[in-house]
Amino acid sequence: DAGVTQSPTHLIKTRGQQVTLRCSPKSGHDTVSWYQQALGQGPQFIFQYYEEEERQRGNFPDRFSGHQFPNYSSELNVNALLLGDSALYLCASRKNRGNTGELFFGEGSRLTVL
Amino acid sequence: AQSVSQHNHHVILSEAASLELGCNYSYGGTVNLFWYVQYPGQHLQLLLKYFSGDPLVKGIKGFEAEFIKSKFSFNLRKPSVQWSDTAEYFCAVNSNDKIIFGKGTRLHILP
Numbered sequence: 201d202a203g204v205t206q207s208p209t210h211l212i213k214t215r216g217q218q219v220t221l222r223c224s225p226k227s228g229h230d231t232v233s234w235y236q237q238a239l240g241q242g243p244q245f246i247f248q249y250y251e252e253e254e255r256q257r258g259n260f261p262d263r264f265s266g267h268q269f270p271n272y273s274s275e276l277n278v279n280a281l282l283l284g285d286s287a288l289y290l291c292a293s294r295k296n297r298g299n300t301g302e303l304f305f306g307e308g309s310r311l312t313v314l
Numbered sequence: 315a316q317s318v319s320q321h322n323h324h325v326i327l328s329e330a331a332s333l334e335l336g337c338n339y340s341y342g343g344t345v346n347l348f349w350y351v352q353y354p355g356q357h358l359q360l361l362l363k364y365f366s367g368d369p370l371v372k373g374i375k376g377f378e379a380e381f382i383k384s385k386f387s388f389n390l391r392k393p394s395v396q397w398s399d400t401a402e403y404f405c406a407v408n409s410n411d412k413i414i415f416g417k418g419t420r421l422h423i424l425p
Contacts, residue, residue: 203357233413242320242415242416243404244415245412245415258412290357290358301365301408302348302360303358306357308357
């Protein structure tokens with residue numbers, strides 16, 4: 201049973217560029233959330249997708265956008281990258297039905313912006 | 315906005331010492347509370363959770379947490395820590411279907 205998988209694991213970009221991060225949820229899960237974890241901080245909620253729509257959003261600018269596909273996989277896009285966007289980006293999934301609130305996390309994508 | 319506060323950012327203990335990590339949350343309604351753990355080089359995983367019922371919750375690896383509603387607290391405890399408990403611990407609250415995390419406590423156990 202595959203857990204949450206994310207790609208790429210590491211990437212380096214320069215200021216102003218755009219990045220796309222990908223996530224496949226745990227088998228049987230249909231709800232995907234994205235988090236940003238800066239060094240020394242806890243994960244910060246970016247947004248949550250269910251039924252291919254953004255259902256919840258945290259306090260992140262519009263440069264952060266996402267998408268969910270019919271197979272429940274998801275992408276996180278960040279435009280006009282800033283140095284402060286350097287962080288570990290975590291994808292988490294769960295079932296919407298019978299939701300216990302427990303999230304299953306991937307290993308993350310570490311983004312460095314130079 | 316809902317928030318979670320973890321009082322200890324970095325804790326160092328010797329093996330067999332007792333552990334208590336503090337966690338307070340701001341939300342006043344019905345809460346679901348969690349402790350997640352991240353071992354070195356691994357992904358975040360659930361340690362234990364509280365939804366309702368007995369406020370003393372037992373999790374994996376001998377950890378437990380007590381929900382005290384009057385204090386808005388959900389402290390994590392373990393009577394006797396092991397070197398393998400070295401990890402980062404995050405308290406979290408389910409706020410309107412969003413899981414909000416604290417800043418984490420880095421626990422280092424000396425052998």
